[in-house]
């Protein structure tokens with residue numbers, strides 16, 4: 001692990017392949033946004049073939065309503081602000097959701113075991129979209145490329161089946177293909193911070209993120225942890241961190257409400 005980090009830092013220096021994440025962290029980025037977006041789109045089409053799409057119209061409407069409100073608040077400084085985002089609800093007991101580069105969001109019906117209202121779903125989707133905005137997939141693909149895993153994002157995007165599983169794992173949807181490759185702790189914290197900002201800017205109650213993670217902690221313990229529970233920080237640490245962030249995002253929420261951003265998504 002340490003070795004990989006060192007080689008990552010070296011590549012940063014030698015290849016000038018460094019970028020800065022939204023929270024000011026240095027990142028190794030070896031792929032173009034276009035390549036990773038194509039990979040996300042290809043993987044999503046694959047998932048749509050493999051997974052059952054829910055026929056529950058009410059819940060599908062609800063999920064799209066919350067997702068729309070979130071993606072509308074993506075700052076213009078990101079490539080993704082003008083992206084055509086698409087959202088699907090998959091019929092599966094997995095307590096999970098994901099967002100992919102290329103502008104695709106998937107929610108599993110099992111997530112409703114943990115989500116009781118629009119604000120809690122906004123917390124999940126804010127977190128997942130934040131992974132995309134912070135280019136975490138690109139970072140992870142770059143690290144595996146450097147570690148000599150031999151996966152070429154462009155080939156996977158073109159549909160070469162032998163690259164599909166590692167590619168999907170790198171995108172954070174590995175649980176669906178039997179390989180779970182969790183995001184790192186730093187990436188998780190970054191997604192938590194950015195996700196909380198996004199939900200507040202969309203007019204969702206940020207304190208509901210805490211309730212969401214508490215629900216998650218209660219129902220976790222299954223054999224496949226969902227993406228957002230799959231790595232440390234521990235639930236309690238995460239809840240403490242989010243509580244600390246609340247003061248900082250409350251003004252964003254207040255302003256959003258003043259601007260009339262009052263989502264009313266129901267299921």
Ligand SMILES: [Zn+2]
Nearest residue numbers: 188191227228
């Ligand atoms: Zn995550």
